[in-house]
Amino acid sequence: MKNPWKQLSRKTIYTGFLGHKVHIDKVIGPSGKESEYFVVGLKDDATILAITIDNKIVMEKTWRYPIEKESLELPVGGIEEGETPLEGAKRELMEETGYSGGEWVSMGVNYMNNGFCSAKSNMFLARNVIAGKAENSDENEKIEVVLMDFGELKQMIMDGKIDDSRTVMAVLLASRYL
Amino acid sequence: MKNPWKQLSRKTIYTGFLGHKVHIDKVIGPSGKESEYFVVGLKDDATILAITIDNKIVMEKTWRYPIEKESLELPVGGIEEGETPLEGAKRELMEETGYSGGEWVSMGVNYMNNGFCSAKSNMFLARNVIAGKAENSDENEKIEVVLMDFGELKQMIMDGKIDDSRTVMAVLLASRYL
Numbered sequence: 001m002k003n004p005w006k007q008l009s010r011k012t013i014y015t016g017f018l019g020h021k022v023h024i025d026k027v028i029g030p031s032g033k034e035s036e037y038f039v040v041g042l043k044d045d046a047t048i049l050a051i052t053i054d055n056k057i058v059m060e061k062t063w064r065y066p067i068e069k070e071s072l073e074l075p076v077g078g079i080e081e082g083e084t085p086l087e088g089a090k091r092e093l094m095e096e097t098g099y100s101g102g103e104w105v106s107m108g109v110n111y112m113n114n115g116f117c118s119a120k121s122n123m124f125l126a127r128n129v130i131a132g133k134a135e136n137s138d139e140n141e142k143i144e145v146v147l148m149d150f151g152e153l154k155q156m157i158m159d160g161k162i163d164d165s166r167t168v169m170a171v172l173l174a175s176r177y178l
Numbered sequence: 179m180k181n182p183w184k185q186l187s188r189k190t191i192y193t194g195f196l197g198h199k200v201h202i203d204k205v206i207g208p209s210g211k212e213s214e215y216f217v218v219g220l221k222d223d224a225t226i227l228a229i230t231i232d233n234k235i236v237m238e239k240t241w242r243y244p245i246e247k248e249s250l251e252l253p254v255g256g257i258e259e260g261e262t263p264l265e266g267a268k269r270e271l272m273e274e275t276g277y278s279g280g281e282w283v284s285m286g287v288n289y290m291n292n293g294f295c296s297a298k299s300n301m302f303l304a305r306n307v308i309a310g311k312a313e314n315s316d317e318n319e320k321i322e323v324v325l326m327d328f329g330e331l332k333q334m335i336m337d338g339k340i341d342d343s344r345t346v347m348a349v350l351l352a353s354r355y356l
Contacts, residue, residue, distance in 0.1 A: 004320050005243045013192060014200060016216045020294065022192060022200050027243065030320035038194045039244045040218060042294070063182055064292040065205070066217045070179045071292055108338040110346060112290045114242040114249055116198065116220070120341075142182050142208035158354060160286040163298075165343040168288060172350035176336060 004030040019043045040117045043078035046089035047166040049174050050075070050099055050126040056147035058097050058129065063142065072146065073164040076121065085122035093126065097145050098134035102126045107173040112165050123170050125177055150178055182208040197221045218295045221256035224267035225344040227352050228277055228304040234325035236275050236307065241320065250324065251342040254299065263300035271304065275323050276312035280304045285351040290343050301348050303355055328356055
């Protein structure tokens with residue numbers, strides 16, 4: 001398919017301290033008429049499905065402000081300038097949970113909201129990670145580490161008790177390895 | 179977990195014609211310090227994994243402007259004011275693909291980006307849908323309907339050829355029915 005969109009202009013109306021940007025583009029789309037397109041830009045991130053040497057998945061319990069509820073999910077973190085996705089993934093897992101080491105496999109890249117957001121998540125599987133001390137530098141993240149079986153994690157998704165897109169996607173992608 | 183966030187104020191800096199809103203909140207988070215929280219609000223939507231009477235999945239090929247590429251994905255559409263998620267799902271499937279009828283099951287609700295976006299997708303499975311004439315009222319959507327086997331869809335996800343979060347989540351959730 002040929003790109004049916006033409007960008008005429010871009011105005012950035014917001015830049016947040018975490019790197020979020022809000023762009024309002026003037027475009028000509030498939031209709032042939034000029035219209036507005038709202039685009040959110042933010043850092044790409046890494047989602048990590050890490051399995052301990054005891055065969056437990058490393059999960060995080062945290063409160064998600066935008067949806068006003070607690071969420072149980074896989075570790076996820078933004079990839080910083082100058083880092084590869086794998087480097088960012090290893091750093092985030094260590095900072096947020098204290099786990100490190102192990103054998104890492106890339107499970108591909110997914111878009112959470114391709115209708116308005118350009119960011120993607122790099123999905124990793126890490127096997128045989130080893131416990132250590134978390135050193136979370138973000139004092140606005142309150143995280144509780146929870147270990148669980150892969151079967152239990154999958155069941156919680158099926159039961160609607162886990163509803164975070166990155167976690168659900170990683171579980172499907174990991175199923176061929178586990 | 180108790181909600182560690184306190185909202186002090188909300189300023190809405192953008193409202194788009196499709197219902198997107200950008201809010202900049204002043205908050206006190208887990209750190210105890212005042213900071214800014216960026217929240218995007220938009221309509222909840224419905225994602226539909228529809229299977230024809232010939233056992234094919236109804237997919238859509240479309241160009242996604244924010245990520246600058248073609249995307250093969252399940253039908254998805256916003257739920258309008260006054261509609262239930264199921265009503266919105268049936269209307270969207272009909273408008274975008276022409277398929278209707280069949281037996282519908284709710285597969286739960288998922289959040290695409292719970293770190294900055296409050297919207298959720300209502301996931302549906304529809305079996306034995308019947309072909310008809312699409313009547314897409316959105317002239318800025320250019321959609322090509324593609325039919326494929328469930329196994330082929332799953333393989334394309336595993337191979338990284340399908341990377342849309344709603345599609346990947348629906349495939350995992352549907353696996354217990356198919």
